Amino acid sequence: MLRLRSRRTLALGAAGAVALSGVAIATNYAERDRSAQLKAQIDGHVPKNVILFIGDGMGDSEVTLARYYAKGAAGRLNMDRLPFRGSSIHYVLSPGPGPDYAPNYVGDSAPTATAWSTGKRTVDGRVSQGPSSALNVPGSNDGYRTFMEIARDRGKATGNVSTAEITDATPAGPSAHISQRACQGPDDTRKTCPSEAKENGGLGSIAEQQADAGFDVVLGGGRNRYAQPVLAGGATTVLDYARGKGYTQQPATADDLAKVSSLRRGKVLGLFSKGNMTTEYAPLQARSKAWQDAHPGFDPQKDAGSAETTCVETNRPANEPSLSDMTAKAIELLSKNRKGFVLQVEGASIDKRDHAADVCGQIGETVAMDDALGVALQFQRRNPDTLIIVTADHSHTSQMINAQQVPASLAAYATLKTVDGAPIRVAYGTATEEGASHGHTGAQVPVWAIGPQAANIQGTIDQTDIFGVLNGLRPSRGSGWWSHRPAYGK
Ligand SMILES: [Zn+2]
CATH class of the missing domain: 3.40.720.10 (Alkaline Phosphatase, subunit A)
Structure with missing residues (x-):
């Protein structure tokens, strides 16, 4: 098995579940050539x-x-x-x-x-x-x-x-x-x-x-x-x-x-x-700007999220x-x-x-x-x-976009707080109308x-x-x- 875990992950593992306030500038810097390790993983047996x-x-x-x-x-x-x-x-x-x-x-x-x-x-x-x-x-x-x-x-x-x-x-x-x-x-x-x-x-x-x-x-x-x-x-x-x-x-x-x-x-x-x-995880629905504007009192734990929203993991x-x-x-x-x-x-x-x-x-x-x-x-x-x-x-359709970016018109988006404590925004842009199913995509x-x-x-x-x-x-x-x-x- 290749050792791909970063030192930061190991340090966190030793310290227990610590809320991160940031990440190191260089986390997965490879110090040594890994050709021999990869070669050791090649096994031609059935x-x-x-x-x-x-x-x-x-x-x-x-x-x-x-x-x-x-x-x-x-x-x-x-x-x-x-x-x-x-x-x-x-x-x-x-x-x-x-x-x-x-x-x-x-x-x-x-x-x-x-x-x-x-x-x-x-x-x-x-x-x-x-x-x-x-x-x-x-x-x-x-x-x-x-x-x-x-x-x-x-x-x-x-x-x-x-x-x-x-x-x-x-x-x-x-x-x-x-x-x-x-x-x-x-x-x-x-x-x-x-x-x-x-x-x-x-x-x-x-x-x-x-x-x-x-x-x-x-x-x-x-x-x-x-x-x-x-x-x-x-x-x-x-x-x-x-x-x-x-x-x-x-x-x-x-x-x-x-x-x-x-x-x-x-x-x-x-x-x-x-x-x-x-x-x-319990559902958290991405919503378009048009939907959010029409529902000013929406619950970010159910709709669109926020920079402070995390998923409910006990569904x-x-x-x-x-x-x-x-x-x-x-x-x-x-x-x-x-x-x-x-x-x-x-x-x-x-x-x-x-x-x-x-x-x-x-x-x-x-x-x-x-x-x-x-x-x-x-x-x-x-x-x-x-x-x-x-x-x-x-x-599939979900895309990470800049956490400050608001996609146009009917594209649904939602914001979550990651384990790093930073916001992440996800947009869904392939439905034909508000609330309709988003479609598959063709990238490899x-x-x-x-x-x-x-x-x-x-x-x-x-x-x-x-x-x-x-x-x-x-x-x-x-x-x-x-x-x-x-x-x-x-
Ligand atoms: Zn499908």
Whole structure:
């Protein structure tokens, strides 16, 4: 592990939680060449275990904001400590007649999850299934086998964890093949993707496909999708169906989950909320100048914040496990498998709160995912044959702006006091009207890695490249760094 912690952070750690009044002029000054340390991190063995963290919508802007707010200007997140760091290009496809498709530079979570799950691109709204002329025309599933299906068939234990509905696009990526991400439960599928419903000879809804996929540990929200009847109007729900497929352990609370101790009693399907799970931090809504002018008595703890506002960090009810709790339990259960395991962990509501211009919700979910990464890094330290990759599916709208700057007209903004005691201002500028959802953005996203074959996560890579790394790569015969890349341009 590279020593990236600054002396200031260490000094603070020794002194306890001290309120900072400023930061040192030179904090992370490198005194010695680190080539040997980096070289020591290069390990070409195929990893035994793989853990993939997805911060949904967690672009560099979202990472920097969470770091400054929660750790301070000189602080570091766990993800900042990983030795390899690249950028991932994540454009998707526009519908068309094929065989080639125009790029769509700003995609949603379904085709981006498809990219790392299958190594292939597809169109917006589509999960691990090929492109077609229109969203309501299903594509082909041929060649869209996912890394988690491959790992399962190789005898590895498999796990899928998310703070969203577990049937949402990102956790659906490795676990289902369907033309529209909205087809999460059987009723949804009968309505929106009828030709793919089980009774019409299809693979069924995302929930049913997850039960059929048989991954060992499935944890998240989305109980309402699994409560839908398998047959229209019938009494058998997907939860019942899953029980018949071996999911005999179905924890519904944090306490239930803590009591699960082994996969010998059956596979684990833990659904801890009806929809998406509750965020760690209470919402704090960014508001436009127009809104603030029209509401002079607004409460800065709920709207727009101030230079003295901090986030309320106790929003999640105790009966819902944290992402760290779910990650720790998944690793505990999966790591008993002799052949190793593959686990995907999603911090989903970074994206969802970014859409809503909820600055505290977004920051809290980024910190929560980083905390879950800390759990995985502790495991990795004891089990160095584990590869950990951390990335985002796409970038998002939040931007840090100067704390005195007031963005024009309808752009929402909020101000918070960071752990440094300094104000930070965040603007959201992609909604079409006041209060509407803000949109994804297209900038390449960060990707970090540690462990065997982590050196493949370096430089500018394509999101589909991650698929190969997740499966374990064979040794390269090329000699130069660029041997597998297109030639240099002029
Ligand atoms: Zn989104």
